[in-house]
Amino acid sequence: MNSPEPEPAPVSASGATSEPGPAPDVEPGSDPASAPVSPFEERELRALLERAVPQLPAPAQRLESVRARVRRRRRRRAAGLSGAAALAVAVAGLLVPGVSGRDPAPTVPGGPTAIVPPASGGAPTTVGGPSPTVDASVQTRHFADLGGLDLRLPRGWSVLAPGGSATAWASSQALALPQGGCANALDDFCTPLQRVLGSDGVLIQLTFQLNQAMADKARVRHLEVGDETVVTACHSVGGTVQLGTQLTDRSGSAVLVLATACLSHPGPAQLARVRDVLTTADFT
């Protein structure tokens, strides 16, 4: 078994631990064996502890609190690694003349990965790289305008997230806002695709809302990704299958993101991929 992380042993043979207790840990001249605990006393102490130690109620949000602590620890660790790496690069640049000049595309190790929507239908490009522990087939995209939503998207997908907008899109195809934007989208489902969906193509629309009652209701119902009736807007771009769910922040906030996926003749793998994207969504 591994040793717990907060490893330093609380006690040492030297009795170095000191505190304002009634007696020091080691009394001069005392013999450990000279004061044995009788079985009767041990039984009494066990009974006293079992009786007097309260049965404390577990807070309803204990696991959520633990999750939040884990996220904070990871962020702190990532920030520390990024800072150390950036410092190392800066020091290397100072110590070795010309180091930075020889690197045609310097990146910040451990920095965030961004998906840049293709400007003219080409494959999306990525800036930065995933950390070594991240699944290479997916990359996490953070949507600050959608309540801090994090989506694990398949590598190669495109994202369209107009700044300040409460709606964003992700797709297996190239994206571009239509002329006039999406203000008057049919069925509240905008389809900013450069071309209609090809076979196995996917378009996901994410709409941010701030509604405590709706968010609470979605949390209680533990909504899963479900089949929906294909709306006209989805059908008009070649969609044959529509999935939907509501994403909520586990911390209990009012953030609610409505996710609707439009798919064209999807294979089982693509369906599983979309469900995975939506079920692994998180908020940070």
Add this chain to the structure above:
Amino acid sequence: MSEPGFEEFVAARGPRLLRVAWLLTGDAHLAEDLLQTVLARVWPRWHRLADENPEAYVRKALVHTHASWWRRRWRGEVPHQDLPERAGPADPFAEVDLEQALAAAIRALPVRQRSVVVLRYFEDLSVTETAAALGCSEGTVKSQAAKALRTLRGRLPGALDAVGAERGERL
């Protein structure tokens, strides 16, 4: 963020581990904080621990994390006026008095003696297991247990005897 089995473990063993944390800290809020701190550290490595003895690992982590808090001299606030929230016993005032007296007596123990009391008498570990968990000798465990019991006897006059008598009646 999910680890198979972790939530079930917390649901099943959380109440007991929280009581261990309470014995270490003497305070309900600190106990929850201590338990959550340890669970947050355990979670990322749960896939490696699940097949071993996660409860022993968490218990050991509770003791060591509490000790590290103590070394840093972080005590936090220790409220004394809050009544514990739990189902009411036959004589709630006597139970609360006993609980508060025990909390005060436990807090007065040096951290090593406190750890020995928790592991040896609340978690029912053997002397050998307690020594292994604390990283000290079996002789140290025995001597610390004896000192702790003496201290508790002095700070809980009559409580141990009363419990002993009560057990005698039940038997």
